[in-house]
Amino acid sequence: MIPAFEPRDPDFEVRVRESLARQGLLATFAAELRSVRPGAVDIEVPYSPALTQQDGFFHAGVTIAILDSACGYAALTLMKPDMRVLTVELKVNLLAPAVGDSLHAHGEVLRPGRNLTVCRGDAYAISDGGSKHVATILATMTGIAELNDG
Amino acid sequence: MIPAFEPRDPDFEVRVRESLARQGLLATFAAELRSVRPGAVDIEVPYSPALTQQDGFFHAGVTIAILDSACGYAALTLMKPDMRVLTVELKVNLLAPAVGDSLHAHGEVLRPGRNLTVCRGDAYAISDGGSKHVATILATMTGIAELNDG
Amino acid sequence: MIPAFEPRDPDFEVRVRESLARQGLLATFAAELRSVRPGAVDIEVPYSPALTQQDGFFHAGVTIAILDSACGYAALTLMKPDMRVLTVELKVNLLAPAVGDSLHAHGEVLRPGRNLTVCRGDAYAISDGGSKHVATILATMTGIAELNDG
């Protein structure tokens, strides 16, 4: 279903990994990159009571945060080396309670663009019993020139 | 702008406070309820490096999580005592980087309904220099009968 | 990709066709049903200057209207005989100008539910040169008991 995308930066995976490593929130979530391909990124978060809503399930805020990150990084894999990615907007439908041992978010590029990249993604709660589709996202990302910190 | 809503449960504030206290994620965020009125809830989160994206600002996941909670609890204030609230879907526009000493989310009911309650809200980054509008949300909430834990 | 859905009403196609035939707007658009299957509906609209935006392309309002209808009817195919469908909310990304001889909307059920059905869909502009993906939708539908007109 995903068209084959040609990355403009051969080091796209390094860039994604370095950016994610700087995210305090994803460290708080113990989030891990599971896959980084051109136009598609997967992120996983293990269950923790620190990440729950009032019934002990994963909080929708966790689901949406990693869906947003998976989509944003999927967009970043196709950007030029000197760009960073910002979320313009996103919309999410929550399909089922996120009950499981871990939460898996997949994000992919639907339409790359010069200024705007449209992404979509899905989140799954993973447990012994298998995988349950818990959320779907549609998001608009933009690239801006990386600030030179030097 | 907000119509005056009549709560169906006089203890609506207790219910919101007890539910929020059970949320592991909001404790992780050190989130605090600032205001609970019929149809409107305010939540605040102090800045922490544990809540950042790659540039050191508040992560959009934090902004969206507390906007979602503010909207959900705004809906809950108008529900019957035996109901709890679930997010059906939400959509957010991110308007500016969330740079500040704290993040403030306001959620309010736009249209209460028997099955579905539509809410909207706004998030602000607060610093010495004042308050900056960083995000706006539109969300659909539903109420379901509270599980009897006894 | 679409799970096989079992319709609860064997006459689901008749119901969709009769409902669509009562829609004044879809007649104004000269819209035609191209396919009605359990959980998936396709609608097509031929180009007309009466349906354009300021540059002579299909107006986004046409694209969104038939995406909404395709999704709504996809949801209706899985509902009980005495139900009709209402759109709770929808969100659309417009991916490219809708230039073509006709506009094709596909809607499908992502998750059927007792009260709420989540659908997604895509629109394509069709011309001699082929098919171009012009929009994608994510929508929430609800079913309500049919009014007895008798």
Added chain:
Amino acid sequence: MIPAFEPRDPDFEVRVRESLARQGLLATFAAELRSVRPGAVDIEVPYSPALTQQDGFFHAGVTIAILDSACGYAALTLMKPDMRVLTVELKVNLLAPAVGDSLHAHGEVLRPGRNLTVCRGDAYAISDGGSKHVATILATMTGIAELNDG
């Protein structure tokens, strides 16, 4: 609530009126501009059986089309003279059936930007009995350089 915006083109109203006059769909709807101010536009559509859904109410496609146009033109009022406006994405909650003698859409700019303008709006069904809030929209608009047709 709306901040006072300073238009960059003193002829913003002429531009909006000329653009709307070129829209085939809005002519089909017999839509009329009710108000054009910097950052805010109102559009009205009289009831017609040609614009209905299956129950004889205004079709959601009409509501969304004029909300989209009101928001897009609100964004256009703040753009430079040589720009035209495109909808990037939109999301709408439908709050009540659109039953009335006319449908009124108000769109306003929430945050103008160099590349992207975020708008919101509301639609009302107008009848003898008064005005009913039937839909709310949140939308992202972009400006692109006007094509020279000469």
